Amino acid sequence: MADGGQSAQVVATVRHRLKTVVVRDDLIGWVQAGTKTLQFPGGTRTWHRGEVFLLQRGTQWDVENDPAPDGHYRALVLAPGHDLLRAFPADAARPVAGCASLPADTDLADTLERAARALDTGAAVSPAVRQHRLQEVLMLLAERGWRFDPGLDLTWAERVRQRIARHPHESWHVTALADAFLVSPSTLQRRLAADGTSASDLVREVRLETALGLLHGTDLPVGEIATRCGYESHSRFSAAFRSRFGLPPSDLRPVTPLAQRMTRPG
Numbered sequence: 589m590a591d592g593g594q595s596a597q598v599v600a601t602v603r604h605r606l607k608t609v610v611v612r613d614d615l616i617g618w619v620q621a622g623t624k625t626l627q628f629p630g631g632t633r634t635w636h637r638g639e640v641f642l643l644q645r646g647t648q649w650d651v652e653n654d655p656a657p658d659g660h661y662r663a664l665v666l667a668p669g670h671d672l673l674r675a676f677p678a679d680a681a682r683p684v685a686g687c688a689s690l691p692a693d694t695d696l697a698d699t700l701e702r703a704a705r706a707l708d709t710g711a712a713v714s715p716a717v718r719q720h721r722l723q724e725v726l727m728l729l730a731e732r733g734w735r736f737d738p739g740l741d742l743t744w745a746e747r748v749r750q751r752i753a754r755h756p757h758e759s760w761h762v763t764a765l766a767d768a769f770l771v772s773p774s775t776l777q778r779r780l781a782a783d784g785t786s787a788s789d790l791v792r793e794v795r796l797e798t799a800l801g802l803l804h805g806t807d808l809p810v811g812e813i814a815t816r817c818g819y820e821s822h823s824r825f826s827a828a829f830r831s832r833f834g835l836p837p838s839d840l841r842p843v844t845p846l847a848q849r850m851t852r853p854g
Contacts, residue, residue: 593669593722595707598653598804600661600840605652607834612749612797613667614684614736615643616725618692618700622661625652626687633687640696642688642734645670649687664704668722673738676723681730683737690732699724744776745783745790752794757818762787795819796832803840810837 594613600622617624618640625634626641627650635641637656643649655661668676682688692700703721706713729735742750751768752760765787766776780786795817802813814825830836 593672593707593718594667595704596665596801596805597704598661598663598665600653600804601655601659602839602841603652603654603661604835604839605650606800607650609649609651609800609833610793610797611643611645611647611649612746613669614645614673614738615641616666616668616700616729617641617643618664618697620662620664621658622656623654624661624663625654626650627652628686633689635689638692640690640692640700642684642690642729642736644684644686644736645739647686664700666700666703666707666722666725668726668736670738670742672719672722672726673736676726676735679730679735681733681735683735688734690729690734696725696728696732699728743783744779745785748776748780748787749790749794752791753798756791756795756798757816759818760787760791791818792828796829799825799829799837800833803837810841813837 598617617635619635619637621637623634623636624641625632628648633641653661653663690696699721703718703725705711706718706721726735747769748765751765758764762773762777766773769776771779776787780790799813799817802808802816803810806813808816810826811822814822817825819825819828826836826838
């Protein structure tokens with residue numbers, strides 16, 4: 589998800605566990621069916637239907653999504669965006685440290701749904717209204733004792749990651765990325781090295797994380813997802829995805845016919 593506010597509907601019909609998922613943005617999620625479990629060295633946290641999870645930017649988890657008895661896991665996820673969080677007034681609410689949980693009461697649930705509708709790519713809503721809807725969500729969270737701490741400015745790695753995420757299928761290389769930021773390739777390489785990464789590492793991360801989002805939020809065939817994420821070979825995409833997340837992309841697809849799957853593009 590890129591800065592500026594995004595929403596997604598995560599849908600799964602098979603139980604699956606993803607290893608070392610990195611949270612790139614501060615996230616607000618509402619479990620609408622099934623359960624979500626985060627595993628980390630200190631233990632586990634589980635959210636059930638009707639609960640809201642808050643995840644801090646930069647954290648890393650093993651994630652398990654488990655469908656409900658009716659066979660579906662669904663969660664509405666919002667990313668307010670770094671700029672909005674920085675502009676949101678600080679108050680006495682506790683900053684989210686790692687993750688947090690609260691119930692999705694009626695007011696919060698309605699506000700989350702309104703924000704998601706405003707953020708839908710097909711919605712005829714102005715940027716000002718989208719921002720207002722997200723601010724409403726943040727205000728309700730603050731009233732319930734929680735806020736996100738946006739911290740410092742985005743790192744160079746985060747800035748480059750967001751640029752790649754706009755067009756993950758393109759043939760990104762360090763020169764093209766440097767041109768996008770009006771710096772020399774050597775300068776960009778130094779700045780990324782200071783963040784412990786490289787242009788090629790970021791391209792690979794963004795492509796696979798984008799693919800994960802498409803597998804969860806759309807009914808696109810795996811082959812088309814591979815193409816949209818810059819992979820010319822289905823087999824290479826599957827191998828890279830399995831190496832990164834611990835399971836092949838096909839495991840996120842049910843065995844029932846396409847027309848019988850419940851989906852909602854996010």
